[in-house]
Amino acid sequence: xxxxxxxxxxxxxxxxxxxxxxxxxxxxxxxxxxxxxxxxxxxxxxxxxxxxxxxxxxxxxxxxxxxxxxxxxxxxxxxxxxxxxxxxxxxxxxxxxxxxxxxxxxxxxxx
Amino acid sequence: xxxxxxxxxxxxxxxxxxxxxxxxxxxxxxxxxxxxxxxxxxxxxxxxxxxxxxxxxxxxxxxxxxxxxxxxxxxxxxxxxxxxxxxxxxxxxxxxxxxxxxxxxxxxxxxxxxx
Numbered sequence: 001x002x003x004x005x006x007x008x009x010x011x012x013x014x015x016x017x018x019x020x021x022x023x024x025x026x027x028x029x030x031x032x033x034x035x036x037x038x039x040x041x042x043x044x045x046x047x048x049x050x051x052x053x054x055x056x057x058x059x060x061x062x063x064x065x066x067x068x069x070x071x072x073x074x075x076x077x078x079x080x081x082x083x084x085x086x087x088x089x090x091x092x093x094x095x096x097x098x099x100x101x102x103x104x105x106x107x108x109x110x111x
Numbered sequence: 112x113x114x115x116x117x118x119x120x121x122x123x124x125x126x127x128x129x130x131x132x133x134x135x136x137x138x139x140x141x142x143x144x145x146x147x148x149x150x151x152x153x154x155x156x157x158x159x160x161x162x163x164x165x166x167x168x169x170x171x172x173x174x175x176x177x178x179x180x181x182x183x184x185x186x187x188x189x190x191x192x193x194x195x196x197x198x199x200x201x202x203x204x205x206x207x208x209x210x211x212x213x214x215x216x217x218x219x220x221x222x223x224x225x226x
Contacts, residue, residue, distance in 0.1 A: 004153075031212065042113055043154065043202065043217040088153050095211025096142055098167065101153030 002026035004102035006089045011108045018076040020105045022089030025070065029091035032065060033099065034074045038085045046074075046087075076107075084109045113137075115218035117203050123224045124193055131189045132221045136205030140216075143186050145178055146202040147171065148220070154202055160186060161208070193225045 006022040024032070033048040049056045049063045049072070056063045062075040076083055089102040114137040124130050136143050142161050146154035157176070159167045162183035172178070175193075180186040190197055200220040207214055 033212065042115075042219045043204075045212065045215060048213060090153070092212065095213070096206060098144065098156040098159060098169075099154075099212065100156070103151070103153050 002029055002091055002100040004089055004091055004100055006102040006105050008103065009106050009108070011110060012079050013110050014079060014081055016079055018074075018079045018083070018107055018109075020074045020076075020087050020089070020107065022072040022074075022102055023070055024072065024089070024091045024100075026091065026093075026100075027067075027070065028093050029100075031092045031095055031097075032063075032072050033088075033090040033092075034061075034063065034072075035088040035090060035101070036085050037088065037104070043088070079107075079109050081109045081111055083107060113216040113218065115203060115205055115216050117201075117218040117221050119221060120219060121222050121224075123226065125226050126193060126195060128193055129189065129191045130193055130223060131187055132201055132223075133185055133187050134203030134205075134218055135185045136203070137207075137216060138184075139207060140205035141183070141208035142206040143180060144204045144206075145186070145188055146204065148200040148202060149198075157188075157201075190223075193223075195225045198223055198225045 003025045012018045034046045060077045064073045086104040090099045092099045116135045145157040148154040160180040175191045178188045202220045203218040
């Protein structure tokens with residue numbers, strides 16, 4: 001089955017860019033996602049990319065996909081203290097299938 | 112507030128007791144999912160309903176776990192003979208039938224502590 005890995009911690013200064021990396025194992029994963037979870041808050045889908053795309057940009061968020069290496073990254077431009085949260089990389093085979101989550105990357109933004 | 116509600120929000124129980132959680136999805140969301148999230152981990156899929164039909168169950172869902180969605184609206188997740196390893200956050204999510212995960216919403220979760 002699918003296995004999703006990501007680094008556990010990232011610390012950046014406010015105003016810098018953050019890059020969170022993720023690898024997945026199952027080439028049949030068609031949908032790749034980034035979720036955000038803040039303390040005491042629910043899980044929020046930030047953005048997603050189809051496996052036939054290389055890049056997707058959404059305001060301050062840029063998702064890059066290297067399908068050959070099964071590597072996904074999330075870049076947050078001009079990182080703010082409000083971006084401090086846990087970010088989960090995730091994958092699914094279809095748009096309504098179960099989602100396989102990575103362990104999460106805890107992003108700390110230093111003022 | 113995403114519109115998906117879960118009750119109770121917190122539950123403390125003693126080992127061996129039975130517990131039941133409820134999820135009320137967004138109205139007209141036909142697909143409903145249960146996930147479990149332990150501390151420091153990502154959510155793990157437990158089971159999935161389309162209307163009242165339970166279409167998939169994870170191997171994580173042992174015979175002590177049962178989930179229902181009798182009228183295709185709210186869903187319940189029951190854990191019998193709870194064990195300390197069941198302590199986790201139980202998350203519910205829903206999606207409309209005509210859409211995909213881009214319209215998925217998660218509830219706030221039920222945090223279970225088994226003593």
